[in-house]
Amino acid sequence: MNKSPLFLLLVTCLFSGCGAYFNQPVGVQKAAFGENTPATASLAEIPKPKEQIVVGVYKFKDQTGQYKATELGSTFSTAVTQGATSILIKALEDSKWFIPIERENLGNLLNERNIIRSTRQEYAAKTEPNEAVLTPLLFAGVLLEGGIISYDTNIITGGFGARYFGAGGSVKYRQDRVTVYLRLVSTSNGKILNTVYVSKTILSQSVDASLFRYVNLNRLLEVETGFTRNEPIQLAVTEAIEKAVEGLIVDGIKDNIWEVNAPKKQVDTFIEQYDKEKDEANLAQLYNRHLDEKRARFGLELTGGATYMQGDYANPVAKPMGRGALKFFFTPAFDISASTNVFTLGNKNKLDVGYTTLDINLEFLILPQDTFTPYVFGGTGVGFNKDVENVHSKVQFGAGVEYLATNHLGVKLYGEYNLNFTDNIDYVEQGVRDDYYWRFGLGLTYYFPKSYKYNKK
Incomplete structure (x- = not known):
């Protein structure tokens, strides 16, 4: 029996799977700062305001009510992050447009201020007579409300595979989608100034190859390799929230809610790019379909x-x-x-x-x-x-x-x-x-x- 073709096939299968193994984390990794998303860079490029806006965020909640699915059902672990409020506050800070104030755990802040007051009163005799009083809390001109309103799994699934004479491989993919709504509310009259809706897809891919072959009557050769890559849900939520903050800022500029500290030409160019992206998004449909005129006459x-x-x-x-x-x-x-x-x-x-x-x-x-x-x-x-x-x-x-x-x-x-x-x-x-x-x-x-x-x- 000529075993040369079988040997070559085995070597090919082994080296084709090496790409996954060469990139495996084989040791303890150090802590690293969190990754930025493409929307993070877009926030930094927005023209800066004449005056930053004080904004309060009480709770930006997961409103999906979904739990993480497993092969055996579901677990008590939620499908999306419960820390969306922290992500939103970080996005507001990165934009340099807002001054976020603590509202999510306001009770903790008020308790701490009460401790400061009671301590000063109790030991007032030992304090300096000209000691400054506790400064008042900032109040918000606007509030941000909304949340993560949907997490849709398996909106697209598919793959490809082939097997011949005990050797084969397959490629599988899956696409999920997370959606957030963000609205801007005026604290002076309760009017909703603007609402933004943003969706982000989440891609998962799996590649595997295997060989199952009798090399002789009593010798069985079996080889398997592969890898799976899942886009982190937390990064998808972060990008969607950052994109929503960008939309609120630009819509506020267009509606003259706030002013920009930049030349008019620069602002007009930026708004024109945003409007073009918005128009393309309005034409877009599910599954990356764009309903515009593709062909000339x-x-x-x-x-x-x-x-x-x-x-x-x-x-x-x-x-x-x-x-x-x-x-x-x-x-x-x-x-x-x-x-x-x-x-x-x-x-x-x-x-x-x-x-x-x-x-x-x-x-x-x-x-x-x-x-x-x-x-x-x-x-x-x-x-x-x-x-x-x-x-x-x-x-x-x-x-x-x-x-x-x-x-x-x-x-x-x-x-x-x-x-x-x-x-x-x-x-x-x-x-x-x-x-x-x-x-x-x-x-x-x-x-x-x-x-x-x-x-x-």
Whole structure:
């Protein structure tokens, strides 16, 4: 028995799993300062205020009521952090816009102040006559309320795996989502000045590989490796809260709730970037879908593929095909496609003939505002051979998928059924059924830059 291929496979499996082991924590690690999130940097870039705002946060609670799930059910450990108030206060400090005051444990603060007063009164004779009195507490101009209102698990799950002859591997992923609401309340009249809603996805990934093989009659080889990576929920909650604080600040600038100590041009540029991000978020849907106009009105398509004849001869064979088309979208979902198709039809040892067809189709994109969409089409056309003979009319219909690799370039794969109103496509008229053929294509569509949008009612 030749064991060289098996040995190479074993070595490959071992080294493919080394990446996980090389990054394993194999010793005691020192304490480290907490990681920043992308939203932390955004907070630092906000133009600073003319005067900081005193803000009170009594409680920013976990309102989901969820407990952490396990394979055997659930535990008494909560699914999300119970320390969101501390995270929010840290975000307020990082922004340099607010002066947070202690309100979550106000009772402890008041007790301590009472101890100070009683101690001074009890030992008043031993104190200096000009000793300063206890300074008054700051009061908040605004309050921040809200909380973590949802933690949705398994909003997307999936993976891929393969196994052959005892060797294989798999990749799995899962996506959760946490959502926070934050509102700004005026203490002078109780009016809610603004409310911000922010969501953050949480990704978990798992990769594993294994080998199970009898190397001989009495020797069994079994190898397993893999790793799992989970995005920390606490960091996701932190990023969502920091993003909510940023939204409150910018909306307050736009509504003239507070003033900015920065040049007007800098403030206008910052607000413009925020509005652009907000507009994109308003178009976004669940599963990273963005409902905006992806394709321009005009497109140019080039496709290559194969045809498959179904006529009076047996043993059809695949033959090459080329296609060029112009497309015009009169709505985001519907377009008219005019195409020229050059192709060959053939049967083994019987038929090998070239044709040209001029087709016009009505196409319908099922998900016109998505990057990836299936579509269906149907239309009519006329065909003829290279000598412009054997002219015939036909109808065609089919379906396919298109993926936008860039804003102007789409990749499409489709299949098309062509029904001809003649039985002479293969130059043999036999039976009562007309000849037909299939066309399968893979191609590119270039969408010209958009100069205007579709008319919307």
